[in-house]
Amino acid sequence: MARRTIRMLATALIGLVLFAGGCTTPSSPPTVATSSPASPSVTASATTAPDFTQPEAGLEIIRKLIDAAGNSRTIMVQVSRTEATVTVVVGAEAQAWGYRDGAIKQVATDIQYVDQAIFDINDFNLSDVGALFRTASSVSGSDAQQSLQVVDYSGGDVLMTVSTNPESRPVFFRSDGTLVSTLDFHTKSGIEEGLTDAIGQKQQVFRVGVDSALGAYIDYVGMNNTTLRRLRPAKFPASTSGRSNAPDRPEFHASVVSADRIWQVLEGLRQEGTFTSETVWSVAVEDREGTGTPKMYFTVGGTSFTTTLDGEKVG
Structure with missing residues (x-):
């Protein structure tokens, strides 16, 4: 009797095993990868915000x-x-x-x-x-x-x-990524950079100037015989504005104006003790006399004088 019971249990166990082996659980349908539109960000994803300050x-x-x-x-x-x-x-x-x-x-x-x-x-x-x-x-x-x-x-x-x-x-x-600097027009470098920015690509002008309070500038002929001024102030880039009045001086080539010569005059005054970092000053380079050769007309600390383009005093 005991043997028959054991045999019956064994048979039942084997049947269960075979049944389990033949009944596999249905698998889930294969997942189809869906591609979302390509992200325009280099680093963006569904969970990470883009960072456009990263290089490139x-x-x-x-x-x-x-x-x-x-x-x-x-x-x-x-x-x-x-x-x-x-x-x-x-x-x-x-x-x-x-x-x-x-x-x-x-x-x-x-x-x-x-x-x-x-x-x-x-x-x-x-x-x-x-x-x-x-x-x-x-x-x-x-x-x-x-x-x-x-x-x-x-x-x-x-x-x-x-x-x-x-x-x-x-x-x-600027376009190359360099900073548009704050300028000090009581220094040679400030005068030089200011004039470079003010002149830009212009060649023919009828006035080039530097004013310690205003900035560096050029005046040139606009359309319909109007005057255009391009000004480079100390803290901002050069900008252009129009004036309705007609040009009042003969034109000349902007390249004749030298920041070195302007600074040479101011440096001489500094050595004399009449020019400091606080002195209000200005210079206008123009051909007031219509001779074909402009001169530099300075006002420094309330004193006015004229020099040649080389910085030599005249008059």
Whole structure:
């Protein structure tokens, strides 16, 4: 009896094993990988926000936005840590494309195209937006919600500007990424950089000047015989403004004006004790007498005198 019981139990156990082996649990259907649209961010993912301040990230998203727009006639670029916008000209209309909420798409813009300078982003050093932000922070004293903008600043001059929110002092950069410095017009280097920025690419002018309170400037002939002034103040880039009055002096080539010679005159006065870092001064280089050769007309601390272009006093 015992043997029969054991045999029956063994048979039942074997049956259970065989039954279990033959009844496999149905597997889940294979998962099909769905590819979401390619992210325009170098580092963006479903869980990680992009960071366009990382090296090359800002430039890459700008290029992707231009590709999406299908037009490289760019008039403005804006980049923050997590967002970017490019505004291009299509026909005569400004259109904007942006990176928002993980996607590249056309976005609304209130910008109108009114003959702003069209530029090529490849002419600008945008390889490290974060480095520009760090430099700007050291100048302005703020890194709150920094934003980089590339746009026609004045008269066709396209510059890079970093601003903050809340607003602090804007910080300007040239196309190569170098800082537009704050100038001291009581130094040789300040006079030299100021004149270089004011003159720019202009050749024919009828006045070149430096004013310790105003900045470095040139006056030249505009359309319809008007006067244009290009001014480089101490804390801002050069900008151009128009005046309705006609030019009142003969033109000459801007290259005849030398910052070295201007400083030579001021340095001589400094050695005499009549020029200091606090002295109010100015010089206007122009051809008042119509001789074909301009002279330098100084006013230093209330005293006026005239020199040749070489800095020799006359009269």
